[in-house]
Amino acid sequence: MDVEFEDLTYRIEQKSLYRKCPAKTILKSVSGRFRAGELSAILGPSGAGKSSLLNVISGYVSNEGIEGKLKVNGQSRDEKLFRKMSCYIMQEDLLQPLLTLQEVMLFAAELKLPSDTPKKDKLKLIHEIQSMLGLSECRHTRTESLSGGQKKRLSIAVELINNPPVLFLDEPTSGLDNVSTTSCLKLLRNLAHQGRTIVCTIHQPSATLFSFFDNVYVLAVGQCIYQGATEQLVPFLSSVGLKCPTHYNPADYVIELTEDEENIAILSSATNNGKHTRFKSITQVPGTDQISNGNIPTRNLDMEVMSHNLVLSYMGRKGEGKGCVNMSVSCWYQFLTLYQRMTLQLLRNKIGLKIQFYHHLMCGLAVGIVFMGKSNDGTQFFNHMKFCMGVILFHTYTQCMVQVLLFPTEVKLLKKEYFNQWYGLRPYFLALQLSKAPFLIFFSLIFLVLVYFMSGLPVEWERFTLFCTVGILVCFTAEGMGLFIGSIFI
Template sequence: MNIEDNQTMIMLKVDENKRIHGSTISFNSINYTISSKKWYKYLSLPGFENHQKEILHNISGIFKPGMNAILGPTASGKSTLLDILANRKDQQDLTGEILLDGQPYREDFNSRIGYVVQDDILSETLTVRENLMFSANLRLPRNISFKDKINIVSLVISQLELNKCADSKIGTQSNRQVSGGERKRTNIGMELVLSPTVLLLDEPTSGLDSSTANNIIECLSQLSQKGHTIIFSIHQPRYSIFKLFDNLLLIGAGYCIYHGSVNDILPFFSSIGLTCEEHDNPADFILDVCQGIRHISYPIDDIDNQTDQRKDKICQYLNSVFIKSSIYESIEQQIEDANKSSDGTLNKQVKHMSRPCLIEMWYVSQRVFRNSYRNSTLMIMQTIVPICLAILVGCLYMNTDNTIENGVKNRLGAIFFIVSNEVFINLSALELFIKERVLFAHENASGYYRVSTYFISKLMCDIILLRLFPSIVFAFISYLMIQFQRTINKYLIYQLAIFATSVCSASVCFFVSASVETIGVANLVAASFCVVMLVFTGYLVDVTNIVKFLAWIKWVSLFRYASNVITINEFTQLNLCLMNNTNICLIKGENILDNHKIDYSTIWDLWKNFVALAAITFFFFILTFIQLLRLSRRSH
């Protein structure tokens, strides 16, 4: 029986006493340094020196099945160590060795270890059950049937006591439909559906009241009793939580102050003259020790009473005491023994965990459509607004005739209005990636999907739901009301031009959305870009007489290409007559095109504008994809 079959049998087994075989994580001499240099990292000028800060100092330890707590004051390095164990830190800044069951991390890492980050990262429009099913569908092995996945999710819901809220939507921060504790348990469930041998949690009690926090830790304790290796960071637990710990790693200022059984920590501190009062909370006492609050005759100088430096010195001293202790020797021996006991099972899963791209696209697209349906305000407004604007432009230019004066002016004005509207109305695409930025980074790092499948799914759903139908409606209403030339070919070209302009402007917004973190900045950048491009349509300035250092902009102006298409389409084969005698047509539409220096003589002169719009669109699609790749690498 292979690894995946074992996993299925384990998860579908209803026997609550059934134990799994948890994994052991060992790490040796972990050092992690961050650099202050960013964009100027290659400069060696005064004021641009590279200042490095060491976050973790030579941390070694081992976490076995059970409750393993990482305790320490704020900014002590707890979350950094968890990120390193979860393989989510830049390897260039990291030294040391990390092993899973005696082997280096391999490709199937995400299938063996679950990571619950501090913030509750969930799809807010989905129910608890739907969020768990999304994780199960994308992350469980392919040979587990859909029915079995449903049973696995149901079992996890039961284990985490989520039955009452299983079919409730998560809701937003301002409109919550499940409680904070239920959100946290749902986050745990997103990882638990994998039946991970190791479960990492960053501050699982953060933001919760004491009763809810206690319930969360008790839930984790029950999981550990079934064989899971539970590793979590925690800041200031109360005693009822502290007594549930099996193993403790105490970090202060990036130094390991203690690592071992929770039962041995108070005797260890007593041996160096630090005794916990009978009625003191041991966790509070330990944190006071790390911060130098508890009095002891440390053999160090109080450096000018500078608190941070004093705390660092205290932690260095406590670390030096610990590494000389018998407890530390025991930990080193356990690490050495664990490294020798590898059974080589890690490699067996690698080839089974990859999923076809179409499967990933199906489930990601399904979620996007479901989100859009349940949060339908944008989709409705994206349809209503184009209808209203189409009626408005239709009413403004309804009396457009074929006269030389009014006919030309109204047609050019209508085209300028239409193109401007199609570009600016699609600024709604700016929230596409900003809204899900954190969710994407977490899910991609957790192995839910490839960047490419997420990008294509989001792109397809956005274009189909928010670009295609509104473009069709706007083009149909505006074309009929403005009384453009009534031929099917010209209508279809106009329709295609509206859709191409819509998608092209959206592609610019996609790139901006993937590049900035806030809607305000995104609006400023996108609007500024569009205003500059708007000037180069040819209506506001003669683009052939622009100063040379700005002349190149006309070649990248989507406004220019979009207006050229519609202008060529409408003015070719158009006769323009005198206002007082419509039987006398002295000017042809081609003469207007000549005046505006728009090429029209061949069919290519029309379609090259479509090609240019397509080129701009794909250019920004590629840039957007590159930005998403950068985001994914930053989260690993």
């Protein structure tokens, strides 16, 4: 599936409280095409617009400030359908740290594959992907204990479950050592040579790593200065009088050329800002290599992508595209799966559970000692008021601050999975609240029971029930307030 763009311009508004600022142009009427069956790199110096271009063509940013045409196989693309047929893998490996590799992939399969798919078929697919990516030996290891290279391969593995024909990756080699980087790029090349369109940004690769890419798209100050096969880059530079020195890394050399505005103008003019390309013709799907630590040829696995005609038929459909690559499941099934995943993570967070238990226990004892036997004395009105305010403030501060600190990190994972069409927002937030509810109620009751009886309140079932109910409702309200405040800092 070829991803194309013509005269693409991207501007962002610069906000200021004191004066109106002009919009900043990130991409300046660039054109290009990333072809199926090839691994393509977006290369350029810092601030060239690499990530912006990737975000725009993947649909990760809103359409505000975007001008130009986005196409698939020469046709205008439907954004909703395109999102179901593609995936975006971020630079940061966002995974559930307390789940094992096998559990992460199984939950992903439950969310991404039709709910009527037999469990044994899902497990078979998971094992095939693990074998293909060299993850079989660590399938029972928690993700927090995986190496950087294994985390990156796992991030790719969970998106391969529904077999999307288009993959976008932002700096996939960032933070990896040479061995892991080489393994990652070999894997991506093998996946691309199966017929997928894989596009990734990369910053100054070595000559060896640069050779893994079939095509390269070079940006400088928002303009395209080269698009075509990697082996054609040096001849292209020579044709415009910019000869690359012998035994010099072409990737380093082309980035060094961008330091001179005159060179940028020459190269941008020669490529017509991306409209002139130097692609090599595709006569057959290239062969595949062995993954360095997997030793299993990817071509031998049943991981073929959709045919050209089938892609066109999907892109021409209207509606929700139920038959598209990313098969949806019911909201109820999404909720059950997410609830199970979140509950499992909470139960395994033993340190967090212990901290909450002792926090509520010690605070309950402290408040109970301060108001020991004073809450049943009708002459102590101000003590009653201070007692009630203290209980409310404790619950409000505790539950609110926990969400303020934790929710921004949770949202990063939510944004990635929601954008890649794993689930909807309603089942996610419903599962989030209900999975935390039993723990919230249990810890709140520890505090409420202690302060109620230590303060000397009447031992009456109705009053005790009302006291605990109000306290728990305050907890839920404070938790919602914390989610709201935490979302501001995202």
